[in-house]
Amino acid sequence: MTNLNVAIFGCSGAIGKALCIEYTKKQNIDNIIAYSRSGENFENDLIKSIKVDYCNEESLSNASSSLQFKLDIIIVAIGALENPEKSIKDLSAQKFLDMFNANTIPTALIAKYFLPCLHRDKTTKFASISARVGSIEDNELGGWYSYRASKSALNMILKGLSIEQKRSNKNSIIFGLHPGTVNSKLSRPFQKKDKEYFSPEFSANKLIDVIDTKTTDDNGKIFAWDNKSIPY
Numbered sequence: 086m087t088n089l090n091v092a093i094f095g096c097s098g099a100i101g102k103a104l105c106i107e108y109t110k111k112q113n114i115d116n117i118i119a120y121s122r123s124g125e126n127f128e129n130d131l132i133k134s135i136k137v138d139y140c141n142e143e144s145l146s147n148a149s150s151s152l153q154f155k156l157d158i159i160i161v162a163i164g165a166l167e168n169p170e171k172s173i174k175d176l177s178a179q180k181f182l183d184m185f186n187a188n189t190i191p192t193a194l195i196a197k198y199f200l201p202c203l204h205r206d207k208t209t210k211f212a213s214i215s216a217r218v219g220s221i222e223d224n225e226l227g228g229w230y231s232y233r234a235s236k237s238a239l240n241m242i243l244k245g246l247s248i249e250q251k252r253s254n255k256n257s258i259i260f261g262l263h264p265g266t267v268n269s270k271l272s273r274p275f276q277k278k279d280k281e282y283f284s285p286e287f288s289a290n291k292l293i294d295v296i297d298t299k300t301t302d303d304n305g306k307i308f309a310w311d312n313k314s315i316p317y
C-alpha cells in the first residue's frame with residue numbers, strides 16, 4: 086500500500102501518540118489525521134491534529150464530514166482500565182458503564198461515522214485496539230469483569246463490522262489488536278517491579294507491522310503485537 090491516508094483515534098494516549106509518530110517515519114504515508122479529546126499538538130507537517138469527543142455523535146459527524154480525502158487506514162487506540170474487579174462483589178453498574186463508554190462505544194461510533202470515509206475501490210483497514218483479556222476462550226484467571234466484558238463486546242462489534250463492510254468493499258479488512266503489555270497511564274497502576282513492559286514506540290512499530298501484513302483472510306479476527314491470532 087502506498088500514498089496512505091491514515092486516521093488515528095486516541096492520540097493523546099501513549100499508544101495512539103506513538104502510532105502517529107512512528108507512522109511519520111514510514112515511506113508510504115501521505116497524511117496522518119490525529120484525533121484526540123484534547124487536540125494533542127504534534128508539530129509535524131505530516132500530522133493534522135483534530136479535537137473530537139468520541140462518544141458525541143455530533144462531534145464525530147462534524148469531524149468525518151470535514152475530511153478532504155478518502156482514508157486507507159483507521160486505527161482506534163482508545164480505552165481505559167480503572168479499579169478492575171477482583172470479585173463480582175466489586176462490580177457496580179457505574180463501573181460497568183464507564184468501561185463500555187471507554188472501551189466499546191467509541192469504536193462503534195467511530196465506525197458509524199468514519200467507515201464511509203474509507204476508499205471503496207481498494208484495500209482498506211480498520212483496526213481497534215482490544216486486549217488479550219477480552220478473549221473468552223483465553224480467560225483462565227477470571228476477575229476484571231467490566232474491562233474484560235467491554236473488550237469482548239468490542240471484539241463482537243469488530244466481527245459485525247467486518248461482515249457488513251465487506252458488502253460495500255470486498256477489499257475491506259477489519260480486525261482487533263492486542264498491543265502487548267505497554268508502559269502507559271492505563272497500565273501504570275498495575276505494573277510490577279520485576280516485570281518488563283513494552284515502550285509505546287516498540288508496541289506501535291509492532292502494531293504497524295501487523296497492520297501492514299493483514300489481508301482479506303484476516304477480516305474479523307484479533308491479532309497480538311507478534312502477529313499471532315487471539316481466539317474469541
Ligand SMILES: NC(=O)c1ccc[n+]([C@@H]2O[C@H](COP(=O)([O-])OP(=O)(O)OC[C@H]3O[C@@H](n4cnc5c(N)ncnc54)[C@H](OP(=O)(O)O)[C@@H]3O)[C@@H](O)[C@H]2O)c1
Pocket residue numbers: 094095096097098099100101121122123139140162163164165183186187191214215216217263264265266267268269270271272
Ligand atoms: N497499555 C497496555 O498494557 C494495554 C494492554 C492491552 C490493551 N491496551 C489497550 O490499548 C489502548 C490504548 O491504551 P494506552 O495503553 O495507550 O492507554 P492510555 O495512554 O491511557 O491512552 C488511553 C486513550 O484512551 C482515551 N480514553 C480513556 N478513557 C476514555 C473515555 N472514557 N472515553 C473516551 N476516551 C477515553 C484517552 O484519551 P484522553 O487522553 O483524552 O483521556 C487516551 O487517548 C486501550 O484500548 C487499551 O485498552 C493497552
